[in-house]
Amino acid sequence: MTRPVSAPVRARRTLLHLISIVIGSLIVVPVGFGVLGGFKDNGQLSTNPLGWPDPWHPENYTGILTDxxxxxxxxxxxxxxxxxxxxxxxxxxxxxxxxxxxxxxxxxxxxxxxxxxxxxxxxxxxxxxxxxxxxxxxxxxxxxxxxxxxxxxxxxxxxxxxxxxxxxxxxxxxxxxxxxxxxxxxxxxxx
The missing domain is CATH 1.10.3720.10 (MetI-like)
Incomplete structure (x- = not known):
């Protein structure tokens, strides 16, 4: 039988989860933009640095991996x-x-x-x-x-x-x- 969790404990856990999500986002989002940037050419990086690659250039990665x-x-x-x-x-x-x-x-x-x-x-x-x-x-x-x-x-x-x-x-x-x-x-x- 589990005991009910008090409101202050629940609030503290929620706050800790939110802080963890924010810190995790600060780490994962720039890495994600770096990986996405690898699928762009130089023109796309200068004109649309935060958008999706259009067209995608996988040869940026395959070129490195075959070198x-x-x-x-x-x-x-x-x-x-x-x-x-x-x-x-x-x-x-x-x-x-x-x-x-x-x-x-x-x-x-x-x-x-x-x-x-x-x-x-x-x-x-x-x-x-x-x-x-x-x-x-x-x-x-x-x-x-x-x-x-x-x-x-x-x-x-x-x-x-x-x-x-x-x-x-x-x-x-x-x-x-x-x-x-x-x-x-x-x-x-x-x-």
């Missing part, structure tokens, strides 16, 4: 994204484990340096980064994209994972140690 350059660029982007994620997750998980589980002199100072990395905007680093990558001969190399993206992704990931690792009870680590796990074994097998 080998598009697929090569998509493969490059996928490889770079996967490699960046792998580097960020591996490096930041190990660093966060050390910051969360080991007490050593300067730990909080070193962690603060990583936190300061959040305040460093990417736009400020573009010119020095370009010069550094040029001197290392990484301009036409996927590593020239992977390494800077990983470096700028480390601070956020370390902060998030450190807090997560701190929530794991010490008893779990003690039990793993009694079962023969080394600190790295605990990190690899449990965390």
């Amino acid at each position: 080998s350059v598009f697929w090569r660029q998509l493969a490059n982007s996928t490889i770079i994204a996967l490699a960046t994620v792998a580097v960020v997750v591996a490096a930041s998980a190990m660093a966060a484990f050390v910051f969360a589980r080991f007490a050593f002199r300067g730990r909080e100072l070193l962690f603060t340096l990583f936190a300061i990395g959040l305040m460093f905007p990417f736009a400020v680093a573009i010119l020095p980064l370009f010069i550094l990558l040029r001197s290392m001969d990484l301009l036409d190399n996927p590593l020239g994209v992977i390494l800077p993206q990983a470096a700028f992704g480390l601070p956020t990931t370390i902060i998030i994972l450190r807090q997560f690792f701190r929530t794991i009870p010490a008893e779990v680590e003690e039990a793993a140690t009694l079962d023969g796990c080394t600190p790295f074994g605990f990190f690899w097998r449990v965390l």
Whole structure:
């Protein structure tokens, strides 16, 4: 048997649904206009940007999907994204484990340096980064994209994972140690 919902609860739910619909519309409508714009030629985009395509031009999409350059660029982007994620997750998980589980002199100072990395905007680093990558001969190399993206992704990931690792009870680590796990074994097998 269900209890009747009170009027204030119903009003609150309705308001939340309306807010969700408005926010969803703000996201979906521009994407829809972008997809529709893909079926127009340049003349239609300038004379009737918000209307329906007349005539429809599906060759705008089929031309891209049959072009080998598009697929090569998509493969490059996928490889770079996967490699960046792998580097960020591996490096930041190990660093966060050390910051969360080991007490050593300067730990909080070193962690603060990583936190300061959040305040460093990417736009400020573009010119020095370009010069550094040029001197290392990484301009036409996927590593020239992977390494800077990983470096700028480390601070956020370390902060998030450190807090997560701190929530794991010490008893779990003690039990793993009694079962023969080394600190790295605990990190690899449990965390």
